[in-house]
Amino acid sequence: MNENDLRKVIEQVLVEMNGAGKEISEDVVKETVLAASTATKVEEGFIPDVTEVDIRKQYLVEEPVNKEDYYELKQYAPCRLGIGKAGARYKTDPMLQFRAAHSAAQDAVFSDVDHEFIDKMGLLTVQTQCDNKDVYLTRPDLGRKLSEESAKSIAEKCKKNPTVQIYVSDGLSSAAVAANIADVLPGIMQGLKSYGIETGTPFFVKYGRVGVMDQVSEITGAEVTCVLIGERPGLITAESMSAYIAYKATIGMPEARRTVVSNIHRAGTIPAEAGAHIAEIIKLMLEKKASGTDLKL
């Protein structure tokens, strides 16, 4: 609606309110038009992204007694400090930053990995015995077992007895898969190739817990099995991924036989570097024929 249209509407409303036939002063109309047009005006530009605030650098306490020293001290903590207060509650900015961080964590847990992304990565999709996210979250036992169809599909379509079997799983963070796989997976593959180590057919396990790697190992007959899986998101990042690696994993083996590389994300172990690191561990595992606490890194 342009200003002229707005003016007509306001004039009409004012006349109706005042009763027909009464004179409406031009000033009243002008004022009302101005108020209405400023109230609805949408401006250009962006409100700054609250998730880009560095919480170590943010210091919201009003007139602190010793600003410099506490600011310096709080550089040593990744926590939400120096946040001040509004009454006995939180100021608006830190409250919104917290909510934004939690929203990313929730979305990472409760949404599925995009199928197109998995297809684009050239990964075959298989699934555990969980039918949906709710079952996945409440039945860890079912998340450790492949569906019958999936087990069959891996046996039929994947390379038999590879030296190393690598696969991807959503775990507790779909965001971790989306953020890291395109860098980590090729990184491992190239690293292993350079060592002359042969790898199996990579695939994606939907609704997977770490333990499903034992069944994968038994089906493929791989010497070393490695899963890249989304970690439970924290508020610092929702994109953290872990690699669990085991030498000749078997169903029911002790947890201590797994080697873990955790904290793979942009602000932790850089995804591109993680690939080379994992390849190196796998090479060592093959040499020593051991993993987990049996393997000294």
Next chain:
Amino acid sequence: MILRTKLFGHNYEFKSLREVMAKANEEKSGDKLAGIAAESAEERVAAKVVLSHITLEDLRNNPAVPYEEDEVTRIIQDDVNEAIYNEIKSWTVAQFREWILDIQTTGSMIQRISRGITSEMVAAVCKLMSNLDLIYAASKIRIIAHCNTTIGLPGTFSSRLQPNHTTDNPKGIMASVMEGFSVGCGDAVLGLNPVDDSAESVARILKSFDEFKNKWEVPTQICVLAHVTTQTEAADKFNAPIDLMFQSIAGSQKGNEAFGLTAQMLEDGRQMMLKKGTSTGPNVMYFETGQGSELSSEAHHGWDQVTMEARCYGFAKRYQPFLVNTVVGFIGPEYLYDSKQVIRAGLEDHFMGKLTGLPMGCDACYTNHMKADQNDIENLAMLLASAGCNYIMGVPQGDDCMLMYQCTGFHEAAALREILGLRPIREFELWMEKMGFMENGKLTPLAGDASVFMKK
């Protein structure tokens, strides 16, 4: 005992008291995971009906784990006052419930009866309580304990200052300590969950806490939440100053074994504290619990998570703790699915702890794979404060970056105190006034300025 009833003319028959107890629970994902939950809403109510007619004597004679097999059972049973038990053993669970709720029944009357009951009775009556029943009943039971200061007095509400850090960095920890104290957090305890579990590191942190406490004359107690044996080693080898000795506990011997713990270790730890601890006492122990931990270590013996949790409290009571809290939403959605289940469990645990006779607090919390958010946990904190809960946790803005979960923040205790007219522990309030952080029970403009502790 009769294990059969009809609902809408439909027969419901249960095979054992164990089955009745499990199915009488409010819905919990952990009981479903264990395969023992009621199969329908109607069956749940039928189990409650049957349970309401069970006598306290039946409950005493059917402990979750046999006396001969389990030291937790032995401690609970051996500590029963037989004279008091004989007065009430013929009561049904329904009678017990109504006696607790009766206006004529005072907190001190309940505390007397709690010496004659077992944890299975505590769990049973909890299962017949609505959420408001749990708040109403708990609100009249005040359990007071003394370490350096006195916790649990009527009109007070306390908090633990939890300055956890991803790498135990001493400067980073102190940044949290200062900000927490500046908003009135930490009158229950200054207590850190360590990343480095070595006795040397634990001792180093305890010394830094002790130094801060003495320098600023903070009337509180200090603790580092390592294993009992590690804390003992820290005291023996490194002269660590310890006001409170911490331990995670479970409701069965097997569950405690998963924590690397025996009853003897706890007794040894307590004796060490009485000899070498730095606090006034007599209450020198701090325990944490949480529904579902027994199932997660396959130590639940087929019993439901409310009953196993009640047994933690029966076990804890032997060691006369200063603090006990359930870490109610930490375990994840396979045990407590969403905010509704966490809120229910928080109220159950607080009530059961108080009925057992413990100075009970609660870590109202959730993980990011649960269907819960900060609003839910603020609701629970409000309900707990109304129920007379002794203390809650305090971490910077509710975000524990080391344990990767969210709980109540530094500001929550202050807000709840102001809303409900509650105060910190008296000595601590006087200290806050002296520091300029509090006036007439409210935070001052200076509160929240941690840099006060760095004044030149």
